[in-house]
Amino acid sequence: MTVNRRTPGKRLRSFLRDWSLPRQMRGESHKGAAARSSASEQLRPRLEEADKVGTSICPYCAVGCAQLFYAKEGQLIHVEGDPRSPINQGTLCPKGAATFSLISNPDRLTKVKYRRPHGTEWEEVPLDWAMDRIAHLTKKTRDETFVETLPDGTQVNHTLSVASLGGATLDNEENYLIKKVFSGGLGMVWIENQARV
Structure with missing residues (x-):
């Protein structure tokens, strides 16, 4: 097993060579090479992996901020504001920025739950059954009243x-x-x- 044992002097020289501040103090532009480091050179945009981009509207309030949804292999990987929107111009409030968590939360309910009258337990029911039940009860109540x-x-x-x-x-x-x-x-x-x- 080989252990990389760099001396403190080598570590300091590497740090000063790689850290942007000393290079900027030597006169290099903060907009150019001085802003780069070996770590930043290896970074890639997380959206680079997306194979599909869709649009939506934020579900939280009546403002109607436009959103971009990035997916990779059918899985959502990121949500951000759509800069083409005249409403939010790419920005999102904290609730809108949390849309990713709303969608990808493992505790999110994805099935219709129903508790029968006087029941104590929730049960899963088909969506079609629930919609028919709502329509039936609405019409029944309307007709009776x-x-x-x-x-x-x-x-x-x-x-x-x-x-x-x-x-x-x-x-x-x-x-x-x-x-x-x-x-x-x-x-x-x-x-x-x-x-x-």
């Missing part, structure tokens, strides 16, 4: 038993459709959006 006219004869055609709270990342077109379907189609009165920035 729908009011066509008030006692004085005023026509209202509404239900006060179902409400909608929209997400912050819904765009204008989605909110328009929600309002039309929920208000006009189902007669819902309580329609709100939690976009508060």
